[in-house]
Amino acid sequence: MIGTATDSLQNVGDEMHSWATDLFPICRSITGDGVRRTLQYLSELMPGLEMHEVPSGTQAFDWTVPDEWNVSGAYIEDENGRRIVDFARNNLHLVGYSEPVDKWLTLEELQPHLHSLPEQPTAIPYITSYYARRWGFCLSQEQRDQLPRGRYHVVVDSTLAAGSLTYGELIIPGADEKEILLSTYICHPSLANNELSGPVVTIAIAQWLAALESCRYTYRIVFIPETIGSIVYISGHLAELKKNVTAGFVVTCVGDDRAYSLLHSRHGNTLADRAATLVMSRHAPHYVEYSFLDRGSDERQYCSPGVDLPVVSIMRTKYNSYPEYHTSLDDLTLVTPAGLAGGYEAIRKCIVLLEHNRTYTVSTPCEPQLGKRGLYPTLSTRGAGYSMRGMTNVLAYSDGTLDLIDVATKVGLSGDEAMTIAEQLAGHGLLVAVDA
Amino acid sequence: MIGTATDSLQNVGDEMHSWATDLFPICRSITGDGVRRTLQYLSELMPGLEMHEVPSGTQAFDWTVPDEWNVSGAYIEDENGRRIVDFARNNLHLVGYSEPVDKWLTLEELQPHLHSLPEQPTAIPYITSYYARRWGFCLSQEQRDQLPRGRYHVVVDSTLAAGSLTYGELIIPGADEKEILLSTYICHPSLANNELSGPVVTIAIAQWLAALESCRYTYRIVFIPETIGSIVYISGHLAELKKNVTAGFVVTCVGDDRAYSLLHSRHGNTLADRAATLVMSRHAPHYVEYSFLDRGSDERQYCSPGVDLPVVSIMRTKYNSYPEYHTSLDDLTLVTPAGLAGGYEAIRKCIVLLEHNRTYTVSTPCEPQLGKRGLYPTLSTRGAGYSMRGMTNVLAYSDGTLDLIDVATKVGLSGDEAMTIAEQLAGHGLLVAVDA
């Protein structure tokens, strides 16, 4: 069975955290050079990851790829020329997609362009305005409250012009053209759990997959700006996605060390839902289960009517449910090596389970004689057979209609236990896969 | 969207109560002039309501229309000629369908013909004997206990002879030949909740429907004697009922001001059940839910095997579950303008919901761009999108298989909210009805 030695899990966690540390300062948005620099860094970790450019103005279903946004600098100076708010110090200070500006304003005139969080006075909020032209700055409520009356010089040295939207795509071919989809986003600036945890866990999974001798499924792994990126991607690949994707995972918020979460697909009972439910029930028995009504990332597109892919999201603490979300507090102290390693391992276990999931049928009516194969005690004492319940249950429920995930769920085995038993029985010719 | 201004609801309640007051003294039974006088009164309120006569002896499935019963007077006199029990004072005093009698009896001989309620000593019970010839009087236990020994003169001046069963039918045509059925009964004498609330609410609904500019469904509204009347009616209209009735409501016990109740159809999940459940969950969240096992009115016929119409009953306090039921205590103090208005409004809301219920599908894969249509905030702050959840949920679940009632139920919207959102989205071309 494919697997990873547990002792390396800590190393994987440390490595992912160091990648996140490198990527943290880059100013990403839904377009622009920050996205390209991020993808460049990731493709050095994972050869085969290719960058694609989609020109501004391209139509994607109901949407249009917007102009590309790039920023050289942005700040607010006071009358003494002191830069009291500076994009160079924290790229969250600038409202995403701010248009260029260079003017002097009174504090009163400036206020409508400022954003802060009264309920979290030390945090800089994360704000964007992709599809309506405006400019603005984000700062802590504490700093805002102390701004003296007077005049301020605001400068946004940005460009908003025809360019392109950039995304990355990595295909790891398997024996079957059926695919597992992994989708993560690369469009938030310096945010850790609700951005970088996704790409770094996804790269680590890709490295693990690429190192396997072989795999059953083909893996389609995409790094896209959220919403517009998944819409553009789906719009360009709808037929093949619908034909091939067997299960998919949106990888986001997989880096903190608090909760585990599973957000179900719209239908709620697809192969991805069933695999994730079985894995999570053992990997993190207290995981929080969310229905599709709680959706918020690219499963909104993958599961939309007309697209309808079997996609779920396995997370640590879910977006919009932790206080640091979309603020400067979502940083690299919130995301930890152990948190990332836990998210990585949950998704990896789902993939291992999917790779081994088969619909089996028994090869003989009635129970087979396990004893003659050394699979059952030959001395019949009270309760002797009960120690073999896992094996006899897999046999009893493998009727050619239930796959191994269903059988394990029904009889109370973990995915690992069920896979081990099924392969042992298949090795003895007692189970035959009917979907092979 | 079709609707009624809330400020008129009190007026409707007052009006319905005044109609019930006019109708209260009439002695109705399953046949006879009381039914005709009642229908005459109702048809003055609602032109188009037509009276039909079905001759005694007519066969209707397993039943035969009985002889017609009419009463000129009925009383018990004591030896001094005092009328101690008199039909003229309260028509409940006479057992329904009592045959004529004029004789002197001792108290002992009289007793088997008397009916009273030991557990409710001040109440006159309501008793009938439609299909077996007998005569009898109903009186309070208190009065009965004080009857002195002696001789009594009993007179029932009634006729039981070939005639006809009378019912009323009103068709309000809609754009579609598919129908909504409203069925109420007119066969109880002076009883208020378990009789007159039904016809007066039904007339008010009919007036409201008739005043609408247009409606989608055709409305078939029948005023019938309970059981024999619905059987006669179904027997004469079975094919067209089965072809056209999309949802139906038995209107009974809709006048007191205590509980709300919903009695489900036999199948329990028809369009009528689903609409009523959604409406009641908001209109009266603490409503009592009854299964078809608790049935007791004409849904017994409409939902019987071989008829199988999608018919439920929305009530205030259900028959046989309130102490005044089938006694003289079920009077016009128990039924109130507010009680009637609440019953009226619950049924009206179901009709509004059914009129607007469609199966929609989205017009584009992936989410549409709501922002460019002014349907979504352009500044993306934390939680901004969550205020739009109702709209995005209607889009996410409108996949061409769920109707609007199912979508609203699934995503937790009221019928009103779902209708408003769906029509707004349809107006922007983002939802398309696939059942139109």
Place this chain on the structure above:
Amino acid sequence: MIGTATDSLQNVGDEMHSWATDLFPICRSITGDGVRRTLQYLSELMPGLEMHEVPSGTQAFDWTVPDEWNVSGAYIEDENGRRIVDFARNNLHLVGYSEPVDKWLTLEELQPHLHSLPEQPTAIPYITSYYARRWGFCLSQEQRDQLPRGRYHVVVDSTLAAGSLTYGELIIPGADEKEILLSTYICHPSLANNELSGPVVTIAIAQWLAALESCRYTYRIVFIPETIGSIVYISGHLAELKKNVTAGFVVTCVGDDRAYSLLHSRHGNTLADRAATLVMSRHAPHYVEYSFLDRGSDERQYCSPGVDLPVVSIMRTKYNSYPEYHTSLDDLTLVTPAGLAGGYEAIRKCIVLLEHNRTYTVSTPCEPQLGKRGLYPTLSTRGAGYSMRGMTNVLAYSDGTLDLIDVATKVGLSGDEAMTIAEQLAGHGLLVAVDA
């Protein structure tokens, strides 16, 4: 309706207990003369029960019929020639299928061949080794602890040689070739609840069936060694079993006077499951419900993928769930006449219900007029109709899709009540069986 007078139930219980007393001392195993003597005794009680021999070496699916085992005697003697453990006193002392031995051993050499239960120090455990050659003795922990050091003479005078496996089969023909299967086992030596209760209750059921004037179903009643016997039997009759068996019952552990249990089939909702659930809900409302995951007897074979018969097991206290199980404490004080009678009656009631179970449809749309047939009160007082609810419910739910068991379950009637009502209504032509 077919039935048994209740006053005879005690007699049946006494009789069954006396048969079990006769059969108790016989040394049964999965083959051998003990099985033949047992079947001989049973066939005297129930003419028509035929013995079949299946030669050693016969292939049955994944299994092979083993050599036949017979025992003349077996004992352990101490140095003084005292038989301290003797098969002649209790046949549980010898491990089932022990090979012949005759040698002197030290206590240390003897120990690996001894079996006892530290947690139940007075009980002799029941141990077998059918498919791996060994010998051994079973004794109480108390006795074992007192064995002095020294030398012991162990003698097992047994034969293990080509012969045959013996089973009994009884066919009671009915009007229909569709069958009810009863399966019980005859392979345990002196054990009462987990052996003899099964065959004696099954014989009593067979006697009751044979005495009926007629029955609808054909009854296939088999007396087999557990596991290998059912596999051999199924292997020889698979096609006809799959074609004809409508419902089946594994009869085991039906003799103690503590719990009642129902172990469901793999699918859990077959006709056998539905009938047993309805019967048990009234016969023993506190019965323990087990899923197929708790299986342990021949339903393991009957319900296996590829065989898939609708077979459940109705028990008193289930095997492996009472302390005396598979020890010398499972004796004829544990099994009582009342216990056996209760088990007998539960299974008999299932058969009665199955014999009368039909899918009915009403003969007229709408409710029939019960009053004119004397089935309904003619005086309509408050609640009068509610006393007739059983009858009107059977009518309301008999729509040609639900069988009587489903109808009774849905409307809350016992099987007896539903059968009585249905036959009364069918007698009046108001219900018609659509599966007749």
